[in-house]
Amino acid sequence: xxxxxxxxxxxxxxxxxxxxxxxxxGHAELADGDVVVVTQKVVSKAEGRLVEVDPADPLSHKGxxxxxxxxVLRRRGDLIVSETRHGFVxxxxxxxxxxVERGYAALLPVDPDRSARRIRDGLRARTGLTVAVxxxxxxxxxxxxxxxxVAIGCAGIAAVVDLRGTPDTYGRELQVTExxxxxxxxxxxxxxxxxxxGVPVAVVRGVDPAWLGExxxxxxxxxxxxxxxxx
Amino acid sequence: xxxxxxxxxxxxxxxxxxxxxxxxxGHAELADGDVVVVTQKVVSKAEGRLVEVDPADPLSHKGxxxxxxxxVLRRRGDLIVSETRHGFVxxxxxxxxxxVERGYAALLPVDPDRSARRIRDGLRARTGLTVAVxxxxxxxxxxxxxxxxVAIGCAGIAAVVDLRGTPDTYGRELQVTExxxxxxxxxxxxxxxxxxxGVPVAVVRGVDPAWLGExxxxxxxxxxxxxxxxx
Numbered sequence: 438x439x440x441x442x443x444x445x446x447x448x449x450x451x452x453x454x455x456x457x458x459x460x461x462x463g464h465a466e467l468a469d470g471d472v473v474v475v476t477q478k479v480v481s482k483a484e485g486r487l488v489e490v491d492p493a494d495p496l497s498h499k500g501x502x503x504x505x506x507x508x509v510l511r512r513r514g515d516l517i518v519s520e521t522r523h524g525f526v527x528x529x530x531x532x533x534x535x536x537v538e539r540g541y542a543a544l545l546p547v548d549p550d551r552s553a554r555r556i557r558d559g560l561r562a563r564t565g566l567t568v569a570v571x572x573x574x575x576x577x578x579x580x581x582x583x584x585x586x587v588a589i590g591c592a593g594i595a596a597v598v599d600l601r602g603t604p605d606t607y608g609r610e611l612q613v614t615e616x617x618x619x620x621x622x623x624x625x626x627x628x629x630x631x632x633x634x635g636v637p638v639a640v641v642r643g644v645d646p647a648w649l650g651e652x653x654x655x656x657x658x659x660x661x662x663x664x665x666x667x668x
Numbered sequence: 669x670x671x672x673x674x675x676x677x678x679x680x681x682x683x684x685x686x687x688x689x690x691x692x693x694g695h696a697e698l699a700d701g702d703v704v705v706v707t708q709k710v711v712s713k714a715e716g717r718l719v720e721v722d723p724a725d726p727l728s729h730k731g732x733x734x735x736x737x738x739x740v741l742r743r744r745g746d747l748i749v750s751e752t753r754h755g756f757v758x759x760x761x762x763x764x765x766x767x768v769e770r771g772y773a774a775l776l777p778v779d780p781d782r783s784a785r786r787i788r789d790g791l792r793a794r795t796g797l798t799v800a801v802x803x804x805x806x807x808x809x810x811x812x813x814x815x816x817x818v819a820i821g822c823a824g825i826a827a828v829v830d831l832r833g834t835p836d837t838y839g840r841e842l843q844v845t846e847x848x849x850x851x852x853x854x855x856x857x858x859x860x861x862x863x864x865x866g867v868p869v870a871v872v873r874g875v876d877p878a879w880l881g882e883x884x885x886x887x888x889x890x891x892x893x894x895x896x897x898x899x
Contacts, residue, residue, distance in 0.1 A: 583828035
């Protein structure tokens with residue numbers, strides 16, 4: 438009934454062209470049904486999603502933020518909260534300088550669900566195991582201070598588990614209980630990674646097998662414009 | 669290096685006046701440094717935060733929502749997104765009918781940090797152990813579908829861990845990495861609770877000991893009005 442969350446240590450610095458599935462298979466002890474959480478930073482690096490910025494100018498990546506945004510929601514000082522073409526709303530369109538070589542900024546993967554599928558397929562090919570993969574990133578949110586890791590892509594697991602209609606312990610129908618387990622798994626993984634420890638992968642073991650199967654952050658988590666009360 | 673998240677099963681139905689620390693101490697295997705996550709629903713029940721509603725009128729709790737709100741942010745159909753007097757922004761001001769006896773609605777605890785402290789002190793008195801306690805609730809959020817569990821109160825653990833200034837793996841200063849570990853722990857606990865399984869408590873073991881100590885959701889997580897871009 439317990440779940441365990443284990444950091445995958447000893448991975449080398451990831452460079453463009455690296456095959457993440459190979460690196461992970463070589464360093465993680467995996468089992469069928471595990472959920473492998475991989476941070477966006479190493480996915481972007483492996484996929485070559487890096488652009489040059491002026492290392493002497495702390496704001497030179499702001500032009501990149503503009504081109505990565507389809508819509509700016511808020512601006513205060515240096516902070517830009519914008520919507521990416523994936524439909525994510527986050528600071529600086531996900532463009533990030535931390536843990537990236539000086540003079541470069543990392544962009545979000547073009548299609549993070551596809552990134553997750555590629556890692557999952559690669560792990561299956563190398564290990565024979567069927568695991569789920571979540572690509573995570575660190576986002577802020579309105580109304581609450583502090584950042585949390587959320588899922589920007591997934592494969593082999595439902596992002597949102599729909600418990601609507603499951604009777605509660607009083608036998609009544611629950612009205613709305615769609616739980617975003619992908620975000621909760623991404624956050625749980627972050628608890629063992631640490632920001633500066635350089636641990637970009639964690640393995641969650643023991644999740645409800647009913648959650649495993651088809652899944653997509655783009656299709657399940659990104660809230661369509663016309664449903665959203667805060668855009 | 670791993671963390672484990674374990675549901676606490678076998679707890680009886682909680683009623684007003686019950687001492688949660690006693691129930692938890694009798695059913696959980698605890699150790700120093702554990703984080704005990706308790707859902708708001710049982711905290712509210714133990715504290716008698718229940719009000720009568722008309723069981724024949726599915727909207728009768730909406731009046732309660734009004735009196736629990738200091739400000740309504742959005743309204744669409746039956747959905748009210750409002751700010752509670754704690755400063756939480758959530759649907760229906762946290763007023764909830766699910767897993768509550770028919771004819772009653774559960775309100776949020778008056779001071780969830782205090783609720784967490786009371787459980788923590790009670791566990792220390794009964795077991796001699798020093799644990800942290802998080803009171804969790806299930807909130808929606810803008811821009812992303814699906815609900816996640818977040819912390820509404822805590823004791824014995826920092827809600828937000830400030831990693832600003834910790835050098836990244838390239839030796840540069842990180843600019844902003846304040847991680848809301850309390851929310852990530854609440855979400856991790858939810859992964860083993862299940863909505864209708866009636867498991868209101870989970871124990872997280874193995875968190876970074878540096879996070880343990882003073883903590884408060886009200887002081888650390890609730891974003892002051894004047895800092896908030898989305899209120």
